[in-house]
Amino acid sequence: ETGVTQTPRHLVMGMTNKKSLKCEQHLGHNAMYWYKQSAKKPLELMFVYSLEERVENNSVPSRFSPECPNSSHLFLHLHTLQPEDSALYLCASSQPGLAGGDTQYFGPGTRLTVL
Amino acid sequence: QKEVEQNSGPLSVPEGAIASLNCTYSDRGSQSFFWYRQYSGKSPELIMSIYSNGDKEDGRFTAQLNKASQYVSLLIRDSQPSDSATYLCAVEDRDSWGKLQFGAGTQVVVTP
Numbered sequence: 001e002t003g004v005t006q007t008p009r010h011l012v013m014g015m016t017n018k019k020s021l022k023c024e025q026h027l028g029h030n031a032m033y034w035y036k037q038s039a040k041k042p043l044e045l046m047f048v049y050s051l052e053e054r055v056e057n058n059s060v061p062s063r064f065s066p067e068c069p070n071s072s073h074l075f076l077h078l079h080t081l082q083p084e085d086s087a088l089y090l091c092a093s094s095q096p097g098l099a100g101g102d103t104q105y106f107g108p109g110t111r112l113t114v115l
Numbered sequence: 116q117k118e119v120e121q122n123s124g125p126l127s128v129p130e131g132a133i134a135s136l137n138c139t140y141s142d143r144g145s146q147s148f149f150w151y152r153q154y155s156g157k158s159p160e161l162i163m164s165i166y167s168n169g170d171k172e173d174g175r176f177t178a179q180l181n182k183a184s185q186y187v188s189l190l191i192r193d194s195q196p197s198d199s200a201t202y203l204c205a206v207e208d209r210d211s212w213g214k215l216q217f218g219a220g221t222q223v224v225v226t227p
Contacts, residue, residue, distance in 0.1 A: 031212075031213040033213075041219075042217055042218070042219040042220065043159075043203070043217045045214065048211075048212075048213060048214060050212060050213060055212055055213070056211065056214065088156070088158075090158050090159070094213055096212055096213035100147075100164060100166075102147050102207050102213060102215065103147075103149060103161060103164055104149075104161075104205075104215055105161065106151075106158040106159050106160070107158060108157070108158050109157070109158045111156070
């Protein structure tokens with residue numbers, strides 16, 4: 001595996017379900033990000049993790065719960081979602097602090113549909 | 116409020132022509148700038164990064180940066196139908212560690 005991987009690629013869930021999205025980066029980076037991209041809308045930054053510590057939370061509803069157990073893995077736990085949460089969820093990683101290190105590399109995304 | 120502005124398009128470009136995309140940003144202290152390409156339903160893919168004033172060329176793509184005027188542009192030469200996508204401009208946020216400010220993107224449609 002190379003780059004940034006995400007699983008599952010597609011997810012359909014009911015409003016009462018609990019599910020988790022997984023992201024893994026194989027680039028040796030120290031920062032990981034969750035973005036939400038709704039149809040025809042710009043990228044929305046949700047969470048930023050640096051060395052497994054959350055450094056930013058952009059007023060995201062508590063039904064989204066991130067977890068970063070180590071610098072290579074990032075999870076987004078989902079529970080009691082709403083239909084308006086249906087979107088493409090993107091994970092990215094970078095290595096801030098190095099020359100050119102703020103370049104973010106994206107995973108393929110998880111297409112989430114909430115029924 | 117920091118902003119990154121792009122024309123949403125669509126920008127219609129005949130095949131073989133040059134596509135010119137512009138991006139302006141509000142944070143005068145930003146030092147790093149990026150162009151990403153995003154096909155419909157796919158994730159953003161890095162095309163180029165640029166850090167110094169002037170032009171940077173990579174194949175058919177040229178990025179141009181003017182920090183004094185706070186704009187960055189992307190030229191796509193010899194446009195191909197496969198270049199049809201949304202192009203996102205991203206600018207380093209100096210106040211937030213590791214964060215990039217993304218524009219809403221310009222949709223480019225290359226017509227055969």
